[in-house]
Amino acid sequence: MEQRITSDADLKIADKTFTSRLILGTGGAANHAQLAEAITASGTELVTVALRRVDPAASGSILDVIERCGVELLPNTAGCFTAEQAVRTAKLAREAFGTNWIKLEVIGDEDTLLPDPVELLDAAETLVADGFTVLPYTSDDPVLARRLEDAGCAAVMPLAAPIGTGLGVRNPHNLALICEHADVPVICDAGIGTASDAALAMELGCSAVLLATAVTRAADPALMAAAMRDAVNAGRAARLAGRIPKRHLANASSSFEGMADL
Amino acid sequence: MSIEVNGEAREGIATITDAVAAVTSARRGIAVALNGEVVPRSEWDRPLADGDAVEVLTATQGG
Numbered sequence: 001m002e003q004r005i006t007s008d009a010d011l012k013i014a015d016k017t018f019t020s021r022l023i024l025g026t027g028g029a030a031n032h033a034q035l036a037e038a039i040t041a042s043g044t045e046l047v048t049v050a051l052r053r054v055d056p057a058a059s060g061s062i063l064d065v066i067e068r069c070g071v072e073l074l075p076n077t078a079g080c081f082t083a084e085q086a087v088r089t090a091k092l093a094r095e096a097f098g099t100n101w102i103k104l105e106v107i108g109d110e111d112t113l114l115p116d117p118v119e120l121l122d123a124a125e126t127l128v129a130d131g132f133t134v135l136p137y138t139s140d141d142p143v144l145a146r147r148l149e150d151a152g153c154a155a156v157m158p159l160a161a162p163i164g165t166g167l168g169v170r171n172p173h174n175l176a177l178i179c180e181h182a183d184v185p186v187i188c189d190a191g192i193g194t195a196s197d198a199a200l201a202m203e204l205g206c207s208a209v210l211l212a213t214a215v216t217r218a219a220d221p222a223l224m225a226a227a228m229r230d231a232v233n234a235g236r237a238a239r240l241a242g243r244i245p246k247r248h249l250a251n252a253s254s255s256f257e258g259m260a261d262l
Numbered sequence: 263m264s265i266e267v268n269g270e271a272r273e274g275i276a277t278i279t280d281a282v283a284a285v286t287s288a289r290r291g292i293a294v295a296l297n298g299e300v301v302p303r304s305e306w307d308r309p310l311a312d313g314d315a316v317e318v319l320t321a322t323q324g325g
Contacts (some may be wrong), residue, residue: 025325035323050324051293052288053268053317062321063291078324091300092319094292161323190325213323 008240011208013185014073014101014133014154020045020101021202022232023074023187025212028164029221032065038215039069042225048103049077049208074135078102083123090127099135102127103157103210104136113163117144121151128152137189145182155184157172157210160201161191164213168197170205179205195224195231202235203243253258266315278306281316293319 001216010017020247024044029035049070052175066073075093080086085107090102106123108116113175116139127134133154138144140158148156158178161167168191179186189210195202198209209232267284278294280300281300286292294301295317300317301308310316 027325029323048325049321051319052322052324054288054292054320055322056285061288061291062323073321075321076324087302088295088298091286092293092295095300095302096291096320189264 007022008236011185012134018045018208018230020232021208021236022198022229023048023208023210024215024225025210026062026216027078027212027215030216032060032062034221035216036065036069037222038225039071040225041066041229042215045071045072048074048076048212050076050138051089051096058224073097073099074101074103075099075181077105077123078107080106080252081108081119082106083119083126086119087126087130088125090123090132091130094132100131100226101133102135104134104153107251115139115159117141120144121147124148124151124153124204135187138173140178142177142181143176145178145186148183149182153184154254155187156182157187157189159190160188160197161193163190165191166193166214169200169204173199175201175206176204179207195196195227198231199235202232203238205239206240208232263310263314265310265312268316268318275316277309278316281310283316283324285318286320288320291320295319297319 003074010019019021020043022042022044023031023046024042025048075097076256077086078088080089086106094100106119107113120136124134124136135155136153136155137157155250160169185207187208187210188206192211192214201209215221215225264271267281297315
């Protein structure tokens with residue numbers, strides 16, 4: 001069933017609304033100044049952070065960067081391999097940052113960083129029951145996406161491609177299927193390489209895009225952040241506009257009627 | 263009494279507040295796990311026991 005979007009509105013996730021449909025991950029930035037420039041250029045209102053041991057040698061906190069940029073913080077459970085680890089990390093993040101929002105990541109192996117679907121669903125159920133607003137990073141499996149939604153997740157975040165690969169949307173059909181059937185926002189998370197990848201994700205029906213490496217490791221992060229902002233907006237507009245159907249043969253836009261006999 | 267703070271054995275640590283102070287002067291954006299369990303800030307003055315492992319965590323860059 002083709003879902004037609006007929007009017008645009010702000011992105012609503014759980015009890016919050018966002019004007020920007022780009023969520024920026026902060027991993028990979030060379031320094032805080034460069035990260036701040038990228039956040040500002042991206043127009044994002046929500047950025048992710050990881051939870052790690054304090055580094056006594058660290059100069060400045062990423063929390064200061066986030067506060068100066070006037071954006072909201074979304075902690076993640078990056079690096080967790082089990083539901084138990086992820087649940088503990090989410091509880092620590094809630095304690096540290098005073099938010100019950102969590103980007104839930106439960107990874108299956110170090111080489112692909114693909115989600116472990118069994119542990120992911122287990123952790124999602126536990127965290128929802130504990131009052132968390134859960135945004136799970138998931139594989140592009142429509143069945144798993146539905147199970148996560150049924151478990152009470154506030155959004156589902158299927159990958160475009162494995163984290164950090166920049167391969168773009170590897171399975172547009174699955175991503176479109178997830179978008180068609182979900183009643184919560186679908187946020188394409190991970191694997192975006194360049195602006196056209198972000199635009200495609202939005203054209204397929206995603207409500208938002210979450211990316212980090214594509215911006216933070218670009219040669220000019222602020223310029224790529226601006227490109228991603230524009231790509232997400234363009235992709236969203238194209239989705240709303242309703243693209244023409246694809247055809248096998250040409251279809252003249254100039255009428256043959258009234259052609260001169262030359 | 264030996265307490266492990268972020269993987270490093272330390273002496274002279276009696277409470278979680280001491281453990282936090284040993285690694286950071288920041289108080290905002292800090293969470294503590296004691297032997298894997300979250301300890302709310304209101305309980306940071308609870309006494310530690312020999313061999314306890316304390317994790318002092320904060321935000322860092324991450325996707």
